[in-house]
Amino acid sequence: MRIDVVTIFPEYLQPLRAALLGRAIERGLIDIGVHDLRDWTHDVHRAVDDSPYGGGPGMVMKPQVWGPALDEVCGEDTRLVVPTPAGKPFTQQLAHAYAAEQHLVFACGRYEGIDQRVVDDAAERMPVDEISIGDYVLVGGEAAVLVMVEAVVRLLPGVLGNPVSAEQDSFSDGLLEGPSYTRPEVWRERAVPDVLRSGNHALIERWRRDQALARTFDRRPDLLERLPEEHLDKHDRAV
Numbered sequence: 064m065r066i067d068v069v070t071i072f073p074e075y076l077q078p079l080r081a082a083l084l085g086r087a088i089e090r091g092l093i094d095i096g097v098h099d100l101r102d103w104t105h106d107v108h109r110a111v112d113d114s115p116y117g118g119g120p121g122m123v124m125k126p127q128v129w130g131p132a133l134d135e136v137c138g139e140d141t142r143l144v145v146p147t148p149a150g151k152p153f154t155q156q157l158a159h160a161y162a163a164e165q166h167l168v169f170a171c172g173r174y175e176g177i178d179q180r181v182v183d184d185a186a187e188r189m190p191v192d193e194i195s196i197g198d199y200v201l202v203g204g205e206a207a208v209l210v211m212v213e214a215v216v217r218l219l220p221g222v223l224g225n226p227v228s229a230e231q232d233s234f235s236d237g238l239l240e241g242p243s244y245t246r247p248e249v250w251r252e253r254a255v256p257d258v259l260r261s262g263n264h265a266l267i268e269r270w271r272r273d274q275a276l277a278r279t280f281d282r283r284p285d286l287l288e289r290l291p292e293e294h295l296d297k298h299d300r301a302v
């Protein structure tokens with residue numbers, strides 16, 4: 064998989080070259096390119112935005128800069144992803160879909176956005192997704208790209224040391240992960256739940272599912288509403 068990011072803050076994307084993602088690059092599992100949008104400006108001030116038609120606060124990013132940038136960075140197999148607070152929600156399901164793509168290009172815009180004609184023009188040549196990572200306001204799309212790239216790349220074969228954990232993730236079975244524990248057995252007078260030291264794997268599995276159901280019910284009841292009927296057995300409903 065190849066990933067390209069176009070941004071006015073290329074240094075913001077340096078974390079993509081660290082740790083797990085950095086090792087995936089070294090091992091040839093992914094190629095990542097980061098491009099400075101200002102390389103496609105034409106004026107001495109290297110302007111990338113301008114005042115919005117119709118008035119209003121902030122600035123809008125210029126189509127004459129974004130157009131040539133995407134013409135050069137995008138290819139035949141590109142899916143263009145534009146982080147925006149007005150986008151569709153980014154989910155684990157979408158992360159899996161993106162992990163199957165050959166080439167992802169992320170266009171990082173500022174809060175007030177990129178001239179809509181850039182998206183409309185690109186959509187004539189490639190799939191374009193406008194995506195939100197959550198209902199809060201960021202200054203620009205760069206942080207959202209770091210989130211999405213990590214969620215996608217960890218799903219690629221060979222990236223995670225233990226591939227099973229991608230299946231056992233939160234959300235993969237529709238529930239939140241329950242609590243986890245490690246040594247010592249007692250820490251600041253708090254003991255690890257006995258069941259986890261019982262060696263009875265059926266009981267442990269049941270306890271973990273009960274914890275996941277209770278936590279999901281408490282923190283994300285919306286996820287329970289989405290679960291298919293057959294996903295909860297009669298014991299689950301009693302939790």
Ligand SMILES: Nc1ccccc1-c1cnco1
Pocket residue numbers: 146147148172173174175194195196197198199200201202203204205207
């Ligand atoms: N707030 C933002 C500003 C600029 C570009 C993306 C966002 C965003 C993406 N997901 C939530 O917010």
